[in-house]
Amino acid sequence: EEAGKERLTISFYTYAHIGNTTIFRNHLFIHWNEMDVLGRIYVAHEGINAQLSVPAENFSVFKAHLDSISFLENVRLNIAIEQDNLSFLKLKVKVRKKIVADGLEDNSFDVTNKGIHVGAEQFNELIEDPDTVLVDMRNHYESEIGHFKNAITPDVDTFRDSLDIIEKDLRS
Secondary structure, eight states: OTTSSOEEEEEEEEEOOOSOHHHHHHHHHHHHHHTTOEEEEEEETTEEEEEEEEEGGGHHHHHHHHHTSGGGTTOOOEEOSSOOSOSOSSEEEEEOSOSSOOOOOGGGSOTTOOOOOOOHHHHHHHHHSTTOOOBOOOOHHHHHHOOOTTOBOOOOSSHHHHHHHHHHHHHO
């Protein structure tokens, strides 16, 4: 339609140690621009956060390019269910200090030290365990729409605001 072709809207992020963010940014821009990728991508020393659209006909080439980058191989892609072909007007790949405005100091933890992904069935089993502490990090607006039963839900406007509250709740 307006974009001229059928497009897929995709988001993904991953934490990884990126040494030279400018070189990595340029690499992505050159390759993705050739594929007619549009969107907003943040690159930082701690990883990448991307919201973009790719022509459906170029998806397999785009995916192969992602998989050619070691820390993006098999990254979980969130593909929008509804496509309007109008999500982005141009490609912007920006180098930022952080990929998420969380307010944390990078030297306080290793962003690549993450947990393991569990499927829905295993997740449901885990939250049924009375010894499980579940923290739902959605803000108060998102929590009003929906949250996990028996979860700790911080009453905050932003993710950044929730960290101190969650830490206090977990200590008590």
